[in-house]
Amino acid sequence: EVQLVQSGAEVKKPGESLRISCETSGYSFTSYWIGWVRQMPGKGLEWMGIIWPDDSDTRYNPSFQGQVTISADKSISTTYLQWSSLKASDTAMYYCARKYGDLGEVYGLDVWGQGTTVTVSS
């Protein structure tokens, strides 16, 4: 069974750093893109970026470029989303999701993690 299991909820203060994880299993980790999606409280979905774990080729939404870093560790089939200095406006649910097929193909995000809640408050 294909699974994406995300790390647990986080409560942080503004200015702190954070890395959340998305551990995958049940498929070839290096053969699918993994994306990250933000959902702020009561709001819609925002695509943040996507990574090809085999060579860590990463594409960012310009709105998030420089604000977060997406990375991958092939040895443990895990991708990460990290912040160096959190802001209150980073408070949201964050999802990882697998993209079936290549970026130039029509397939969507077919398997999702359960989400990680990040709360940033002083």
Add this chain to the structure above:
Amino acid sequence: DIQMTQSPSSLSASVGDRVTITCRASQSISRFLNWYQQKPGEAPNLLIYGASSLQSGVPSRFTGSASGTDFTLTISSLQPEDFATYYCQQTYSALWTFGQGTKVEIK
């Protein structure tokens, strides 16, 4: 950026109703259009990819269609488990974008 505009933003319907949700792209996106369902407290779930292809395991009452830059998600006979928020998403451009969502509520 390609803007995806969904309509309506919400609707009320009864079990058994036929429901149609529309998503309009601000420019051509070929068939790079996906539909997701999200229930409260849950992650989104892929329903339709490539504008009209049904994702494996999704009930056949969900169908997608396309006409130019207009895309439609139809639920042929609304079931109790279909009350949720639905999002379209384009993956045509390097910057993927979602529609703002359509909340389907019980009448």
